Amino acid sequence: MIVQAQNIVTAFGDHIVHDGVSFEINKGEIFGILGGSGSGKTTLMRQMILLHRPNQGVLKVLGTDLTNIDSEDAQKLRLRWGVLFQFGALFSSLSILENVMIPLQEYTDLPNSFIEELALLKIQMVGLDKKVADLYPSELSGGMVKRAALARALALDPEILFLDEPTSGLDPASARAFDNLILKLRSLLGITVVMVTHDKDTIAHALDRFIILGDKKIVAQGDYQTLLQSNPSLMKKFME
């Protein structure tokens, strides 16, 4: 089990977001978190990557309990995942190449020239041109920023990728290319992918399994075909 959540309760002041959310994510799965706006999808993901603490409940990622994690374990855990934020969150004072190189420079003892090769590989793997490497985030379009951010998330070859709306803001062709890239990475490296998404093509073609959040709980979970048959009215809301 890569991620295990039991009875997660989250509240912002009086406003309850999750009231007893439980789910599991298996190794090698492409797992989706779906739900309307304000249903706490991103919050749930932020809890998995140690940016937010649930008020109650048990959350385990890669076998480590996040409830009382100490800073050393947290640091170890952080090197095993890669995160793609919705708007990329690239470091604006570094070039794209430097953005992708920096995790490798910090956490490996490889020579700089080889790190540069690795970074250039990641940049091209996500479908960017090599020439982009010298540009700064402010000089790129939204879709390119997203790919560059994915390249950075992949820098350390993580075991889990957390993606927050990876295809939003991409043109349909790039969005499908993005899905294919995710599928390819999963089959080659056995990466587990957890994503928050609204993209109906991604939901239909890339996700193995997903949960749908609504009304503070999980209203449905399973794979696309099963849910299409068991809960057609709910699925219709997402697929139109």
Next chain:
Amino acid sequence: MAQQDIFTITQSNDAINIKCFGSWSGKNINQFLNFAQSKAVQKDLIIDISQIEFLDTNGAMALLFAQRKAYEKGFSATIIGEDENSSKLLQLCKKHDCTPLPKKSRVKNLKPLTLLGKGVIHSLKLFFAFLSFVGGVCVTFAKTLLNPKNIRFKATLYHLQQNGLYAVPIIAITSFLIGVVIAYQGAVQLKQFGANIFIVEMIGISATRELAPLIAAIVIAGRSASAFTAQIGVMKLTDEIDAMRTMGFRVWEFLVLPRVIALVIAMPLLVVIADGIAIFGGMIIAYSELGITYVEFLDRFRETVAMKHIFIGLFKAPIFGLTIALVGCYRGFQISSNTESVGRYTTVSVVNAIFWVIAFNALFSVVLTEIGL
């Protein structure tokens, strides 16, 4: 991080056999890279990867790196024992050309005259840009005067509160301390001549005419110029300013004028407070060090300190306020593209604002004294 051994080398007559095993990721391939570059590679390489348990892209790149280095020396390097996944992974890595980009030389023409010329042109450009900014503020102000409905009262009051009212405590403390310090140092000197009572003029004139306005302006420059620059700059980074423009909101009216008007109003009021408190600080020291009672102090103050000194101080205050607000807003609009520029321009804005306040103060000091005020 302790590296595990992930390969063994056996030499045969015509080749070096490298047997790879274990986990090949970015953490532990360094040793292998060192070997691949070393002089030890003097024969063809045969790299057997069939025993590798885990291979990621970083590991695959290391294998290809070894292969490339061997080719460069004129040897062959064969990777054997690929399974389906690792061969796909190697294909993926091979597909892209990852040779490092040529470094752009960052140091350009360093001829001193060229640099000087460029510097001068750059400064002139900035100066004219600032002038046109000031012009823009003046035009907008004139227009809103003709049509006072366009003045954003709410925003102006908000900035008056933020940059005037909330600055009162810090202005009070600094000016009190300034009053105490002048009085204290003055008292020591005046006591030697028995000229105790002249402490009143000393504090009265220096505080109201020069020090209280200057200190208030410097504090406000540090407080508000930085705030204006950062606020406007971040709005620019988040496209809020573009959003306002497309909605037809005039940026000058919405962002610049309220700040400028607020500081022009706030500064004289703050200087009045600073004057009073600095004199109060002086009075306390005059009493404790020189035995001048508060009543004596105030009587002497009314007799000898002319109103003109106080008015000159108050006359300078709105000009300082205007300078600070203009510099703060102007630098804010210069922020672009990245978060680093927010820091840079905020610093520049405070430094500029303080410089101009001191420069204007010096100018006034000389001019007003020359014309006999």
